[in-house]
Amino acid sequence: MSAPVKPWRVILKAIVLFCVLNIVLAPLYPWLSNHEVYNHILPGRLRFPWIQKQIAYSVNLYEDMDAMFSSHILAAGDKPADEFRVLFLGDSSFWGDGIAASDTLTEQVNRLDLRTCRNQRIVAYNLAMPSLYVMKDLLFLNRGVQYKPDLIVWGVTLRSLSYSNSNDDLLLPSHPDEALALITRYKINIPTDSLKPGTVWNRTLWAGRVNLRKLFILQESGLTWTATGIDGIVTTTRQALVGNDVNPKDFNMLHASTITAGQLMFDVLNAGDDLARPAPILILNEPIFIATGNSSRKYYNAYYPRTPYDEYRKFLSDWAQSRGQPYIDAWNSIPPGEFTDTPFHLTPDGEKQLASILVPSILQLSCQGGQ
Amino acid sequence: MNIIQISILAVTALILGRLPKGRQLALLVVSTFVVFWLQPVEPFISLKFWLPVATLTITIVAWALTCAPETRNWKQNWPAIAILAGVVVLMDLNRYFGLTQVYMSTTPPVALTVMTLMGIAVTALLLILWQKSRRVFQIAALVLLILILVFLKTPQLVSLALNYLASAHGQNPDTANAALSWLGFSYLAFRLMHTIRDRQSGRLPAVTLAEYVNYVIFFPAFTAGPIDRLERFVKELRTPLPMADEDWIDAGTRLFVGLFKKFVVADLLAVISLSDVVVSQVKGAGWMWLFLYAYAFQIYFDFSGYTDIAIGLGRLLGFRLPENFAAPYLKPNLTQFWNSWHMTLTQWFRAYFFNPLTRALRGGKRLPVWIIIFVTQISTMVLIGLWHGVTINYVLWGAWHGMGLFIHNRWSEFSRGRLPGWTSSPGGQRVMNVIGVFLTFNYVTLGWLFFTLSTPTLAWEAMLKLFGMS
Numbered sequence: 001m002s003a004p005v006k007p008w009r010v011i012l013k014a015i016v017l018f019c020v021l022n023i024v025l026a027p028l029y030p031w032l033s034n035h036e037v038y039n040h041i042l043p044g045r046l047r048f049p050w051i052q053k054q055i056a057y058s059v060n061l062y063e064d065m066d067a068m069f070s071s072h073i074l075a076a077g078d079k080p081a082d083e084f085r086v087l088f089l090g091d092s093s094f095w096g097d098g099i100a101a102s103d104t105l106t107e108q109v110n111r112l113d114l115r116t117c118r119n120q121r122i123v124a125y126n127l128a129m130p131s132l133y134v135m136k137d138l139l140f141l142n143r144g145v146q147y148k149p150d151l152i153v154w155g156v157t158l159r160s161l162s163y164s165n166s167n168d169d170l171l172l173p174s175h176p177d178e179a180l181a182l183i184t185r186y187k188i189n190i191p192t193d194s195l196k197p198g199t200v201w202n203r204t205l206w207a208g209r210v211n212l213r214k215l216f217i218l219q220e221s222g223l224t225w226t227a228t229g230i231d232g233i234v235t236t237t238r239q240a241l242v243g244n245d246v247n248p249k250d251f252n253m254l255h256a257s258t259i260t261a262g263q264l265m266f267d268v269l270n271a272g273d274d275l276a277r278p279a280p281i282l283i284l285n286e287p288i289f290i291a292t293g294n295s296s297r298k299y300y301n302a303y304y305p306r307t308p309y310d311e312y313r314k315f316l317s318d319w320a321q322s323r324g325q326p327y328i329d330a331w332n333s334i335p336p337g338e339f340t341d342t343p344f345h346l347t348p349d350g351e352k353q354l355a356s357i358l359v360p361s362i363l364q365l366s367c368q369g370g371q
Numbered sequence: 372m373n374i375i376q377i378s379i380l381a382v383t384a385l386i387l388g389r390l391p392k393g394r395q396l397a398l399l400v401v402s403t404f405v406v407f408w409l410q411p412v413e414p415f416i417s418l419k420f421w422l423p424v425a426t427l428t429i430t431i432v433a434w435a436l437t438c439a440p441e442t443r444n445w446k447q448n449w450p451a452i453a454i455l456a457g458v459v460v461l462m463d464l465n466r467y468f469g470l471t472q473v474y475m476s477t478t479p480p481v482a483l484t485v486m487t488l489m490g491i492a493v494t495a496l497l498l499i500l501w502q503k504s505r506r507v508f509q510i511a512a513l514v515l516l517i518l519i520l521v522f523l524k525t526p527q528l529v530s531l532a533l534n535y536l537a538s539a540h541g542q543n544p545d546t547a548n549a550a551l552s553w554l555g556f557s558y559l560a561f562r563l564m565h566t567i568r569d570r571q572s573g574r575l576p577a578v579t580l581a582e583y584v585n586y587v588i589f590f591p592a593f594t595a596g597p598i599d600r601l602e603r604f605v606k607e608l609r610t611p612l613p614m615a616d617e618d619w620i621d622a623g624t625r626l627f628v629g630l631f632k633k634f635v636v637a638d639l640l641a642v643i644s645l646s647d648v649v650v651s652q653v654k655g656a657g658w659m660w661l662f663l664y665a666y667a668f669q670i671y672f673d674f675s676g677y678t679d680i681a682i683g684l685g686r687l688l689g690f691r692l693p694e695n696f697a698a699p700y701l702k703p704n705l706t707q708f709w710n711s712w713h714m715t716l717t718q719w720f721r722a723y724f725f726n727p728l729t730r731a732l733r734g735g736k737r738l739p740v741w742i743i744i745f746v747t748q749i750s751t752m753v754l755i756g757l758w759h760g761v762t763i764n765y766v767l768w769g770a771w772h773g774m775g776l777f778i779h780n781r782w783s784e785f786s787r788g789r790l791p792g793w794t795s796s797p798g799g800q801r802v803m804n805v806i807g808v809f810l811t812f813n814y815v816t817l818g819w820l821f822f823t824l825s826t827p828t829l830a831w832e833a834m835l836k837l838f839g840m841s
Contacts, residue, residue, distance in 0.1 A: 004616055004617070005616055005617060005620050006616055007616055007619040007620055007623070010620060010623070216639060217639065217642050220639060220642045220643050221642055221643070223643050223658075223661065223662075224642075224643055224649065224653075224662070226658075227649075227652075227653050227654070227655065227658035227661075227662070228649070228652040228653055228654070230652055
């Protein structure tokens with residue numbers, strides 16, 4: 001006859017087992033982040049997982065860059081010898097907010113089936129994420145260089161280049177060690193209060209349970225991604241129809257009548273240039289929606305008053321010129337009708353037009369140097 | 372319920388289950404509090420207070436209509452009256468306490484609440500005293516419960532009412548687009564109807580107000596069942612089941628299995644479950660089948676997980692709640708499936724609709740048996756469908772199952788003695804069983820198309836895609 005079970009002993013054993021598993025299985029999470037179903041069983045994603053509402057097949061996992069990269073098609077394998085690899089860094093405009101993954105800027109470039117003068121296939125990869133902050137792009141670039149890029153296209157706008165925007169970012173506080181290392185190495189002038197170095201506790205399974213759950217959901221949503229090719233919400237909103245009259249009190253509006261060059265994070269762009277070397281960086285001042293309504297003499301759109309935005313363009317252009325940095329100012333190159341729900345998000349046609357603006361520079365840069 | 376709420380309830384159940392005295396009244400306090408606590412925030416915040424009050428009102432009125440003479444005296448019932456009124460007033464007083472982590476602080480004026488309570492007390496008293504018209508009132512109560520159920524389950528009616536309320540309060544009608552969620556009403560209505568019908572047939576045991584309310588709003592089963600029977604419940608309320616060490620282990624295991632099923636398995640499956648969006652986007656029959664199967668298992672693990680949690684909580688309190696699921700997807704025919712899926716609901720419909728209807732049809736003009744079976748199966752299953760919501764899709768889902776049950780019944784009748792001999796050998800029975808499980812599972816799974824998708828057009832589109840015809 002078996003001995004009767006004592007509840008307190010069961011509870012005690014459960015607690016001990018829980019503690020042991022936390023310690024023993026702690027290394028499991030980083031391993032899982034780097035061994036996903038993507039690029040092995042299922043095709044990699046064309047862009048990082050990101051979603052506003054859980055009605056499409058993705059999940060936000062900005063806390064885990066390893067998982068973001070592992071799910072990306074960039075991690076599918078070694079770089080083919082005949083590939084000229086172009087990494088696109090930027091915000092939601094480059095990521096393709098509101099449009100299908102197959103219609104983003106990088107896919108518009110890929111659709112053109114470009115070749116370099118050495119007959120290499122030009123293949124663009126979308127490493128953008130919906131966040132207006134160039135420092136997070138630097139973190140992606142820091143990882144991205146491991147994939148041997150030949151060219152970087154970096155989309156910026158006034159908001160993403162402003163120091164004042166550093167508090168909105170989600171990526172940096174989740175990767176404090178990596179961010180602090182870059183900040184220290186390149187003497188970047190941004191506040192580091194929110195960047196607390198990781199502890200042993202952070203690495204336990206219990207502390208990482210939410211991310212672990214998200215990681216599983218990311219793997220699962222790979223099925224729906226494969227089945228539909230859809231990884232985000234496709235919007236039908238058109239900025240031109242709703243945004244011509246700018247509301248100066250819009251919560252997104254930049255509240256500054258003028259700006260100085262010191263307010264822009266050129267140190268981050270400089271750091272990126274150094275990090276990417278020998279690959280050149282092509283800086284693109286992203287197109288913005290330009291309103292024509294009542295307030296448009298003073299404001300370009302719900303984000304930017306005219307004066308500070310004009311100043312920003314001049315500072316950026318001067319900076320690029322002084323360094324001989326490849327630079328395209330595409331601020332007014334897309335018609336208003338091609339913007340969707342914000343002054344930055346483009347329709348598939350808008351992305352296509354932007355791709356055609358970028359192509360000559362990409363081709364030119366791809367034929368420079370000895371690669 | 373989320374994990375934190377369930378954890379709090381588990382600890383509460385653990386304490387209540389160990390109380391040497393006063394368990395019944397302590398349980399009443401907790402259950403009444405839970406009715407308020409778990410009520411979701413509605414488009415009109417005051418409903419978070421008034422819907423629980425309505426739940427208690429309906430329950431008290433139903434007791435007044437069903438109580439036996441020996442349980443009507445003041446001495447037996449004043450503690451329950453004091454507790455019910457006390458909890459309501461206490462929740463209302465949160466406007467002064469401001470404990471927003473526990474309950475909202477925008478409750479109605481206390482004077483209004485006290486007047487409402489007095490109104491409820493007078494109504495209940497009159498119903499108890501007015502014995503002459505009791506049967507009429509009982510029928511009226513049944514009709515009223517059905518009408519409320521129909522109202523709550525009809526999206527168009529709810530939307531109309533909320534729009535009206537919004538306009539009356541000077542709010543934008545768009546704010547009233549959210550669904551009206553009256554916590555636990557679907558189950559509450561069935562428990563009340565069961566007691567009223569059993570009182571009419573003289574089968575209901577004599578119970579006090581405390582026992583009756585405890586049965587109706589018993590917190591482990593209040594939101595998602597199972598639907599217990601009063602006579603069984605009251606026995607364990609009066610004499611809790613003894614708890615040996617093994618019982619604690621069983622209760623804890625059941626609770627953890629339920630949590631795992633609901634919050635791990637079901638929630639993960641939900642990501643890839645079939646939905647309106649998936650149907651319009653997926654290309655390829657194979658993927659459709661995968662997402663449909665994911666839905667079939669998601670709904671099972673979600674619902675059976677909640678049932679496990681309820682049974683585990685009940686066990687900690689010294690109750691053995693009835694089972695709701697018994698491996699339904701492993702059943703070789705649809706009849707057995709419905710005897711093991713949401714069993715307490717099926718038993719309820721069998722007792723209060725299917726059996727009486729069958730008796731009525733058999734008793735009157737002599738109809739062929741197959742017609743009686745067809746009518747009773749289809750109507751019962753359509754009603755079960757309507758219980759989930761008054762929409763065409765739920766009607767189609769019910770009809771799908773009704774038709775399946777009818778076909779199975781006819782097939783059983785037809786095939787008796789006609790099947791080849793090998794099917795009765797042990798090996799042959801196993802083969803037939805496997806075929807039966809496969810067919811039943813897939814029939815049920817196809818039925819989920821009507822259940823989960825919002826329109827018949829989408830369900831049809833999904834059906835075509837599943838068979839590669841679209």
